[in-house]
Amino acid sequence: MSQPLVLYDLAGSTPLKAWNIHTWKARLALNIKGVSYKTIWLEYPDIADLCKKISAGPNGTRGGQPLYTVPILQDPNTGTVVVDSFKIAEYLDAKYPNTPRLIPDGTKAFQAMFRDVFEEKVTWSMMEVVAGKLVTQLPPRSETYWRAGIEGFVGKKAEEIAPEGPLKDAAWKKVVDTLGAVQGWASQNEKGAFIMGDKVSFADLAVMGPLMWLKAVEGVESKEWKELVKINDGRWGRLVEAFAPVQVAQHPDLDTFKQERTSPFALRAYFQSSMSQALLLYDIPGTASAAKAWSPNVWKARFGLNIKSIPYKTVWVEYPDIEHVCKTIGAEPTGTRFGKPVYTLPVIQDPNTGAVVADSFKIAAYLDATYPNTISLFPDETKVFQTMFLQTFEDNVIWAILQLVARPMMNQLLPRSLVYWRDGAEKAFGKKVEELAPEGPERDALWKKVVDSLGAAHKWASENPAGVFMMGDRVSFADIVIAAELQWLKTMNGTESMEWKEILEIDDGRWARLFEVFIKWERVDE
Structure with missing residues (x-):
């Protein structure tokens, strides 16, 4: 490399100068990799003309017109021009393979998912938090341009979007709540300040972009910044500290930016199990012998055992007996309801x-840790992404499918289980099971929610060009989550149902191909 790369950024009027949420992701990527670059500072009105001049394509549309944005990376050594921080990280990984990888092999779909989900929840709320001060930190031409856009969109002055008081507090609470959710996911990794534990990745840049935006605009003495570095057991303070050596306007000396390479799961790999007895899987029986296993949550555990080829046998437990069985064998409750512990399967x-x-989820983690010579369900420190996928996908899907399959479920449950399940379902929904998801607009809306969620998963999975799984050609827990929910739909509504036939066709046939692979893991012992 004979010439430094060129990073195009929006100039601020403060000493830090770099403030833009998205360009910080590209800047941090360059700094982490130690790639030499220089910054060309732009103002808002000049972005479109610059992009056309250097052949940087639009990064979307707005109002039917092409939208030109920063960051833009220009590599004079290859003639390449790249727009969008995620694509820039991809380019840097491919062009400079001997530097720290920001999108580790097989994680591209999860990195894209994290980016989309996190940014959707954080970006607008953070904009509300910083809007009032941002206008004071932009050069005059940029301020005029930015004001016209944002004020035309929201219909009020920038200073009125979230002034000090309840409006700003509410916007900040949304940011804090989202960071709290990420903390819950990230805590799955036992070591390191990063989303992947001790390995930095693009997901960390996705978090750092908004944090650097807040730091640049509100300042380190603001109440928001002081709260930020303390919340969630100090996780974000530690992340900011870990990134301190690369929070600079040009590439730093990376000697101080070190990463631990020892995975906590790799340490467990020294444990070898003799496994002389079959494990026991506790499941809820259905009435049909061909569909005796029907529960989506138990299917996740069953798929995991089958994928790993771990010998097991099923103990069938009816709904009214679950709590007693769990207490007898020492299984912990999985939550609470109305202040009382709730016992559920699988166990x-x-x-x-x-x-x-x-x-x-805990079963999959246990199997990975205890039987490390089997196929890993959380490969390459992706446990945080798997957790996030589980919650994001199931939050949108599980209640919708439950209503769609509720009526046929009554024909699949044994009499004692049916009475117990019906009582719980009708209390939860406030109506008779027969009234759930009636044919018409209500059912169509529920089905659209399922299809849209599968569409989002397809979009993320398509980031990995090889293979049918979320990690390309490597099966993981995320695939089990999807397969289990669809297995539930298939078992209850049948392969001739409108819903199942559509499942096999949508998203370029991805789910049909996934099920072709999962057929070999549908084993149910008797």
Whole structure:
């Protein structure tokens, strides 16, 4: 590389100068990789003309017109021009493979998912928080241009979007709540300040972009910044500290930016199990022998055991007996309802270790840790992304599918289980099971929610060009989550149902191909 790369950024009027949420992601990427570059500072009105001049394409449309944005990276050594921070990170990974990878192999779909979900929840709320001060930190031409756009969109002055008081507090609470959700996901990794534990990735840049925006505009003495570095057990303070060496306008000396390379799961790989006895999987029986296993949550555990080829046998438990069985074998409750502990299946019991584990996610983590020589369900420190996918996908899908399958479910449950399940479902929904998802607009809306969620998963998975799985050619827990929910729909509504036939056709046939692969893991022992 004979010439430094060129990063196009929006200039601020403060000493830090770099403030833009999206360009900070590209800047941090360059700094982490130690790639030499220089910044060309732009003002808002000049972006479109510059992009056309250097052949940087639009990054979307607005009002039917092409939208030109920063960051833009120009590589004079290859003649390449790249727009969008995620695409810039991809380019840098490909062009400079001996530098720290920002999108580790197989994680592209998860990185894209994290970016989309996090930015959707944070970007607008953070804009509301900083809007009043941002206008004071832009050069005059940029301020005029930015005001016209934002004030035309929201119908009020920038200073009135979220002034000090309840409006700003409400916007800030949304930011804090989202960071709290990320903390919940990130806590799945036992080591390191990063989303992938001790390995930095683009997901960390997605978080750092808004944080650097807040720092640049509101300042380190603001109440928001002081709160930020303390909340969630100080996670964001530690992340900011870890990124301190690369929070500069040009590439730094990276000697101080070190990453631990030892995975906590790699340390467990030294444990080898003798596994002399089959594990026990506790499941809820259906009435049909061909569809005795129907529960989507238990299917996640069953798929996991089958993928890993771990010997097990099923213990069938009816709904009214679950709590008693769980207490008898020492299974912990998986939550609370009305202040009382709730016991659910799946549960696995491992006679080789004495462990009893409830909850499909925890079961998968246990199997990975205890039987490391089997296929990993959380490969390459992706546990945080898998957690995030589970919650994001199921929040949109599980209640919709439950209503869609509720009526046929009554034909699949044994009499005692049916009485118990009907009582719980009707209390939860406030209506008779027969009244759930009636044919017409209500049912169509529920089905659209399922289809839209699958469409989002397809979009993320398409980031990996090879293979049918979320990680391309590597199966992981995220695929199990999708397969289990669809298995539930298939079992209850049948393969001749309108919904199942549509599942096999949508998203370029992705889910049909996924099920072709999962057929070999549909084993149910008797």
